[in-house]
Amino acid sequence: MSVMGNTTPPPLAEPQLSRREWLLSDRPTSRTQAKLGRAYVAWRRFAENRLALIGLIIILALVLVAISADLLAPYSPTIGNLATARLLPPSWEHWLGTDDQGRDILSRLIYGSRLTLYVVVLVAIIAAPIGLLIGTVSGYAGGWVDAVLMRITDIFLAFPKLVLALALVAALGPGIENAVIAIAVTSWPPYARIARAETMQVRNSDYISAVRLMGASPIRIVLRHIMPLCMSSLIVRVTLDMAGIILTAAGLGFLGLGAQPPLPEWGAMIASGRRFILDQWWVAAAPGVAILLVSLGFNLLGDGLRDALDPRSSGQ
């Protein structure tokens, strides 16, 4: 016990530690406390950023709306009244007006949030791990493994994203699942690049050498020691890409290759509103604003996460 922690009083002297002191303790007494303390520090750094909080609120609101769509939506999203409710402007009865099928646009937006989240989450779940795995393996292995994996990545990067997604959807057939697959296939290469760059930075560091010297297998080193270090930049990048994913999904929907009618996908809604964009502007504007808001939310959230998670800026 050569050096005492600087200012924190020893926990025994003061049994009633406030929750905050417990979290920020310099000498945690359990694994959970250490982890929670670390998370709390990251959260505080994140919460200092007002815009990031706004982003988080937007995304949380999106999730809540998606979960409780059945309760929130005043009308059915797919069945409209063609006789009396076609292309009505916004009113107390239909807050955001109705579309050409006589369907309430607000209800369609609310149900559409499910599709948006579905696409975003699935793409993230598929693309991020692929990119992470390819990037870390290629960065750690080096040599011909690196060359082969990175040339494959280059090939994918060389295609314009939307065009490749279009080709894939054209081959697989239109539909929201295929749109997800197409977007995932086209969005992993940047993640692989990031993960590889991060891996190259740490692979020759002493702490990775130290793990090798313990006799750890390469698989263990990549999975347990390198991947966690790549996670934060990857999370940031994926969050920032969410906006792009939403836009690509909307673009596919707009071109009729994503979600098929009568699914209330936001991009498809814009496409169907295009015909009356001058006379009945609200049909296209409402989903447009929704896409804008959610994209903005993800971007703000991503920026905040970058500040909170980036180990370089936090001196850790």
Next chain:
Amino acid sequence: MMANTASTPALSIRGLEVTYDHFRALKGVSLDIAPRESFGLVGESGSGKSTLLRAVAGLAPVSAGTIALDGQTLGNRRDKEFYRRVQMVFQDPYGSLHPRHTVDRLLREPLDIHGVSDGENRINRALDEVGLGSGFRFRYPHQLSGGQRQRVAIARALIVEPSILLLDEPTSALDASVQAEVLNLLEQIRRDRALTFVMVSHDLAVVTHMCDRLMVMQDGAEVEQLTSPELAERRVTKDYTVNLLRASEGFTRRQSA
């Protein structure tokens, strides 16, 4: 405490060469280190002393020569058994601990890899042994000072109970008072555990203090091998060693003033 040439050396190196992209960092170095001996490698930066250590640990590309451990010649790939017998402490305690792992996780990892049971006790014992209480167990490296970090690194190296410890300038990144603490700790551990030390340093005073014998290196090759008493009494034969001594004397005189 001369090397006992009759018994099998704990570590025997013959004509070792290391080449990094056409650069020969080691040019045919040979040496024998007896069990429980403390051996120093001295030389200026770029003399290949750290490379020699890394080559033994399997971290440098060996292009020729052999390394034998207790008489068994090692292949290019080290097995787990090797890493239970040989461990290393790195120079920079700020770079040798994983920044996202607690001390607990850092010490548990080698135990998990080698399938050692009884982890809880071992971790607590290892922390005690290096003079850190269990209060340090769940801290992250950024919550530790340089000396404390180096103690954790030493605990991590010792937790698998190796017989040979490779020390790559273990104190050069620490300030003078902490340096002495860590050196004393290492000295004590060597006595308690009957370890063989191979220690790299550019500080002749540290090496004379810690080591029984030493090898002076220059440009990836051996200049001469000496015992510590020989070095202390200036009984050196090569010009390079004389210069090295003179350089370090200037340093000691200023320090003692």
